[in-house]
Amino acid sequence: MAGGSLESGSTYHPLGNSRERCYWIAHIKLSRIIILIAFILFIVPLFTHYYLSQVEAESPMMDIHRTRSKLEAFEDFTSMKASDLKSRIEEMLRIKVSVSNELRDLEAKRQRLQMEVNGFTQKIDDLKQELLHQQTDLDRLKMSVVQAQAAQREAVERNTPELAPPKRILMTSPPAIVPSTDPYSCKMYNCFDHSRCALTSGFPVYLYDPDLFSIINPGWDVDGFLRTTIKQTLGYNPHLTSNPAEACIYIILIDELLPVDSTRAQGFKHPLDIVKLHSLPYWGGDGRNHILLNLARRNLTLASGNTFANVDTGRAILVQSTYRRNQYREGFDLVVPPILGPPGGDIWQECAQMVPARRKYLLSFQGEMKSSRSNPTTSQIDDAEIDLARLAEDENNLDSFIIQHLKEMTSGTTMDKFYLQFECIPASEEQNNEAVDWYLCGTESSRKEILKESTFSLILAPTNASYVSTASIQARLYEALRSGAIPVILGGDQIVLSYSEVIAWRRAAILLPKARVTEMHFLLRAIPDNDLLAMRRQGRLIWERYMGTAQGAMDTIIATVRDRLGIPPLPATQSPSPSVFNESFIPLKSDTIISEPEAEESLGPLEPPYPSPAFKRNYTTMFIHGHEIWNDWVNPFNLYPQLPFDTVLPSDAKFIGSEVGFRPIGKGAGGAGKEFSEALGGNHPREQFTIIMLTYEREQVLINSLARLYGLPYLNKVLVLWNSPKPPMEDLRWPEIGVPIVVIKAARNSLNNRFLPFDSIETEAVLSVDDDAHLRHDEIMFGFRVWREHRDQVVGFPGRFHAWDQNYHNAWNYNSNYSCELSMVLTGAAFIHKHYTYLYTHWLPQAIRDKVDEYMNCEDIAMNFLISHLTRKPPVKVTSRWTFRCPGCPVSLSEDDTHFQERHKCINFFTQVFGYMPLLNTQYRADSILFKTRIPHDKQKCFKFI
Numbered sequence: 001m002a003g004g005s006l007e008s009g010s011t012y013h014p015l016g017n018s019r020e021r022c023y024w025i026a027h028i029k030l031s032r033i034i035i036l037i038a039f040i041l042f043i044v045p046l047f048t049h050y051y052l053s054q055v056e057a058e059s060p061m062m063d064i065h066r067t068r069s070k071l072e073a074f075e076d077f078t079s080m081k082a083s084d085l086k087s088r089i090e091e092m093l094r095i096k097v098s099v100s101n102e103l104r105d106l107e108a109k110r111q112r113l114q115m116e117v118n119g120f121t122q123k124i125d126d127l128k129q130e131l132l133h134q135q136t137d138l139d140r141l142k143m144s145v146v147q148a149q150a151a152q153r154e155a156v157e158r159n160t161p162e163l164a165p166p167k168r169i170l171m172t173s174p175p176a177i178v179p180s181t182d183p184y185s186c187k188m189y190n191c192f193d194h195s196r197c198a199l200t201s202g203f204p205v206y207l208y209d210p211d212l213f214s215i216i217n218p219g220w221d222v223d224g225f226l227r228t229t230i231k232q233t234l235g236y237n238p239h240l241t242s243n244p245a246e247a248c249i250y251i252i253l254i255d256e257l258l259p260v261d262s263t264r265a266q267g268f269k270h271p272l273d274i275v276k277l278h279s280l281p282y283w284g285g286d287g288r289n290h291i292l293l294n295l296a297r298r299n300l301t302l303a304s305g306n307t308f309a310n311v312d313t314g315r316a317i318l319v320q321s322t323y324r325r326n327q328y329r330e331g332f333d334l335v336v337p338p339i340l341g342p343p344g345g346d347i348w349q350e351c352a353q354m355v356p357a358r359r360k361y362l363l364s365f366q367g368e369m370k371s372s373r374s375n376p377t378t379s380q381i382d383d384a385e386i387d388l389a390r391l392a393e394d395e396n397n398l399d400s401f402i403i404q405h406l407k408e409m410t411s412g413t414t415m416d417k418f419y420l421q422f423e424c425i426p427a428s429e430e431q432n433n434e435a436v437d438w439y440l441c442g443t444e445s446s447r448k449e450i451l452k453e454s455t456f457s458l459i460l461a462p463t464n465a466s467y468v469s470t471a472s473i474q475a476r477l478y479e480a481l482r483s484g485a486i487p488v489i490l491g492g493d494q495i496v497l498s499y500s501e502v503i504a505w506r507r508a509a510i511l512l513p514k515a516r517v518t519e520m521h522f523l524l525r526a527i528p529d530n531d532l533l534a535m536r537r538q539g540r541l542i543w544e545r546y547m548g549t550a551q552g553a554m555d556t557i558i559a560t561v562r563d564r565l566g567i568p569p570l571p572a573t574q575s576p577s578p579s580v581f582n583e584s585f586i587p588l589k590s591d592t593i594i595s596e597p598e599a600e601e602s603l604g605p606l607e608p609p610y611p612s613p614a615f616k617r618n619y620t621t622m623f624i625h626g627h628e629i630w631n632d633w634v635n636p637f638n639l640y641p642q643l644p645f646d647t648v649l650p651s652d653a654k655f656i657g658s659e660v661g662f663r664p665i666g667k668g669a670g671g672a673g674k675e676f677s678e679a680l681g682g683n684h685p686r687e688q689f690t691i692i693m694l695t696y697e698r699e700q701v702l703i704n705s706l707a708r709l710y711g712l713p714y715l716n717k718v719l720v721l722w723n724s725p726k727p728p729m730e731d732l733r734w735p736e737i738g739v740p741i742v743v744i745k746a747a748r749n750s751l752n753n754r755f756l757p758f759d760s761i762e763t764e765a766v767l768s769v770d771d772d773a774h775l776r777h778d779e780i781m782f783g784f785r786v787w788r789e790h791r792d793q794v795v796g797f798p799g800r801f802h803a804w805d806q807n808y809h810n811a812w813n814y815n816s817n818y819s820c821e822l823s824m825v826l827t828g829a830a831f832i833h834k835h836y837t838y839l840y841t842h843w844l845p846q847a848i849r850d851k852v853d854e855y856m857n858c859e860d861i862a863m864n865f866l867i868s869h870l871t872r873k874p875p876v877k878v879t880s881r882w883t884f885r886c887p888g889c890p891v892s893l894s895e896d897d898t899h900f901q902e903r904h905k906c907i908n909f910f911t912q913v914f915g916y917m918p919l920l921n922t923q924y925r926a927d928s929i930l931f932k933t934r935i936p937h938d939k940q941k942c943f944k945f946i
């Protein structure tokens with residue numbers, strides 16, 4: 001056996017004919033070591049064997065020989081006399097005693113020798129084991145040398161030096177005064193001063209304090225609540241600067257203006273004091289880079305909305321809900337929804353559940369035109385003889401026809417139910433003579449009740465087509481999205497929806513020309529359930545992020561303008577990683593040499609830790625993924641160091657021109673197990689992973705788990721999250737595992753800490769493990785390799801699923817039974833992308849983290865919900881061999897039961913918060929490619945066991 005392993009050892013020649021000189025020197029040295037070890041191992045057992053066989057062969061034979069000759073001498077004892085007989089017998093007895101003594105001695109000797117033999121055999125085994133370890137280490141060393149050489153070569157050959165981050169360039173003086181230009185033809189290129197907004201400026205925003213710079217004429221009522229809220233929410237925006245000299249844009253808050261006494265409103269001057277506006281300190285003569293914020297909230301009719309009509313606002317960007325067509329400067333002014341939600345916080349409770357896809361009413365509408373009550377033409381239209389072109393010329397008539405048609409649709413033979421109300425009962429308070437648009441019937445809550453029961457919500461573009469947007473249209477859209485009634489906008493081609501330069505409205509709303517009213521019913525019927533729910537989900541994402549709260553609305557306004565300028569957002573904040581040890585304390589190191597129980601397989605090179613490259617795509621993410629940022633990830637507010645959605649290079653680029661960082665298998669020639677274990681391969685450059693382990697007062701369990709990580713390839717760092725308020729025992733001995741162990745003091749004992757975006761996590765891949773999980777090295781390696789191909793998913797070991805409760809309908813159960821379908825992979829042993837720790841901590845509704853704290857449970861379920869919600873993909877389960885959790889840990893049945901009960905409750909609660917069940921089923925498990933494949937003897941599988 002020793003010979004066998006030696007043979008495989010001496011044929012081990014992973015590097016072929018490399019031209020590297022230094023490699024040869026290293027190789028020769030290594031070969032010598034092998035030969036030396038082989039020599040020792042050959043000679044020692046050989047001598048042992050020889051010696052033993054001599055001893056064993058000789059001694060027993062000699063004994064028998066001697067005894068035999070003695071006995072032969074007394075063969076003729078029968079012929080002897082009786083007197084002699086006694087003495088003879090005595091003599092023989094004496095001889096017998098002496099012989100048995102001799103035999104005893106010999107037996108003792110034999111046993112001693114046997115023990116020695118055993119001892120030597122043991123030694124041989126130990127040496128064999130040792131050889132195996134040495135050999136694995138050697139292999140690893142070789143691999144590591146090769147990797148180090150590759151890294152060095154890359155460093156030398158790199159002809160594009162790492163660019164230093166550019167200096168933050170800021171303006172130092174307020175805008176200079178220049179003569180005014182024609183403000184009506186304003187676009188970004190001719191009216192915006194880009195020189196104030198360097199790419200690396202971080203987009204500083206200055207807010208004129210509305211209490212110091214009032215530009216409102218007396219007689220107009222300012223919405224104090226809105227003003228305070230907006231001032232406050234802007235204060236939370238990280239772009240806000242207090243230094244006007246460096247600002248890129250200047251915000252002027254107008255609020256919603258209402259006449260103090262509407263009957264006397266005509267007597268007052270225009271609400272804005274133009275002289276004061278033009279003499280604002282940074283106006284610079286024409287209001288370049290100024291933003292006039294006029295946000296509707298209380299009054300959604302037209303009169304209050306269009307404050308800027310016929311006012312010289314210069315080159316300032318207008319932000320409001322109501323625009324006349326000739327006033328709106330496309331690509332320059334911004335259409336926004338009214339601020340109807342709370343200042344901030346969780347708003348999921350406002351929303352309706354998404355399922356069932358089809359609700360009681362197919363379509364609903366509640367609104368009234370002031371003119372429609374007295375319009376005599378309504379009944380005169382003959383459906384058979386409509387001439388849409390003629391009708392379109394007369395906007396009122398077209399609307400009358402639409403109403404007529406919709407009324408007939410309701411009373412037709414269809415089984416579909418409609419809730420269409422074109423006259424408000426009771427009459428709306430908001431009714432007034434100035435309205436040019438459909439105003440909303442009823443109260444907000446009564447409309448909400450109907451919308452919650454509507455599959456689609458009809459939104460009619462203003463009768464007066466000279467308006468591209470009105471506050472009431474935007475409010476209708478807001479209310480529809482909130483309740484999950486998919487907006488159907490008749491006249492969608494004549495209006496501009498909010499933030500339409502970044503939000504893909506076609507994914508959430510159906511926009512139709514008014515002329516399609518006759519085909520609308522047919523079209524709505526043709527939408528299948530899956531598309532219906534996709535649109536509803538999209539609408540809710542948009543509503544929750546960009547409209548639902550004042551904070552979201554303000555952040556969105558700033559982000560939209562920033563996006564226009566191509567300036568990246570500010571980096572997302574990370575969590576600090578304070579050490580549990582104070583500065584003066586040096587934790588004790590364990591001096592026991594860690595044995596490697598799983599060292600029979602070489603799994604990869606041991607390399608010094610290196611972080612994943614960060615912030616490489618500051619600008620290109622916006623260009624390439626702009627659509628996804630706004631519409632899929634709904635997260636344009638932060639810049640992340642890396643994303644799980646990065647673009648992948650074509651395979652040939654890895655060899656021609658863009659080699660840096662790539663470690664193709666067999667240098668690109670491919671190969672089976674041996675070449676595989678030497679290189680990461682795959683479609684992404686080399687990288688490492690970080691282990692994060694949460695622990696609470698189980699020091700020995702933790703230390704054992706840490707010790708098992710010794711020699712794990714691609715490991716960058718281990719983060720131990722010390723959740724206990726008690727610091728670790730001072731005499732605790734921490735194992736040396738070849739990578740840094742960072743012990744972080746948790747601010748409080750919470751399972752949410754597991755997913756904090758710690759600044760000490762320097763890799764994209766994070767392996768989250770329980771302190772008692774026992775994962776083998778080959779399992780971890782395989783999991784890591786699988787994760788590299790599924791970077792946006794949870795990739796891990798313990799699979800679970802959500803099961804529909806047969807007995808109590810409308811409820812989910814958490815299930816951990818054996819099953820061929822799963823929907824969750826527990827983060828007690830799973831890889832996730834670091835990006836998701838930002839989202840878990842800052843993006844997920846607070847209610848979910850609160851529930852996790854309440855139960856001290858379910859954080860793993862929450863992470864699975866989050867990732868499936870964002871990606872609409874199930875997790876990936878990786879094969880595992882000997883995974884067992886906390887052997888010997890007593891878990892009482894009742895404890896187990898409450899644990900499960902809580903998890904049932906969590907699943908149902910999270911489903912409510914998300915508005916639907918985001919988890920998806922999968923029947924897929926990852927095994928390595930050559931697992932269970934018959935391969936030639938001279939080839940190795942990818943992994944020995946998995």
Ligand SMILES: *[C@@H]1O[C@H](CO)[C@@H](O)[C@H](O)[C@H]1NC(C)=O
Pocket residue numbers: 163164165166570571615616618639
């Ligand atoms: C990208 O942005 C981050 C954060 O602002 C910064 O630290 C980094 O240096 C930037 N990288 C480049 C290449 O500009």
Ligand SMILES: *[C@@H]1O[C@H](CO)[C@@H](O)[C@H](O)[C@H]1NC(C)=O
Pocket residue numbers: 258259262298299300301303304429430432434
């Ligand atoms: C909205 O404004 C109109 C016109 O100024 C006024 O008549 C009406 O009372 C206002 N409504 C509310 C709710 O303030």
Ligand SMILES: *[C@@H]1O[C@H](CO)[C@@H](O)[C@H](O)[C@H]1NC(C)=O
Pocket residue numbers: 395436464465466
């Ligand atoms: C539409 O509204 C504008 C502005 O209020 C008004 O001047 C125009 O006459 C209106 N058009 C019709 C057809 O009512």
Ligand SMILES: *[C@@H]1O[C@H](CO)[C@@H](O)[C@H](O)[C@H]1NC(C)=O
Pocket residue numbers: 582583584585727730
């Ligand atoms: C640091 O921690 C050690 C052990 O917990 C403690 O004995 C020592 O007093 C601490 N030193 C300081 C300066 O707090």
Ligand SMILES: *[C@@H]1O[C@H](CO)[C@@H](O)[C@H](O)[C@H]1NC(C)=O
Pocket residue numbers: 813814815816817
């Ligand atoms: C799991 O399986 C066992 C035995 O088949 C069954 O009694 C139990 O009800 C199952 N648990 C769940 C949650 O379905």
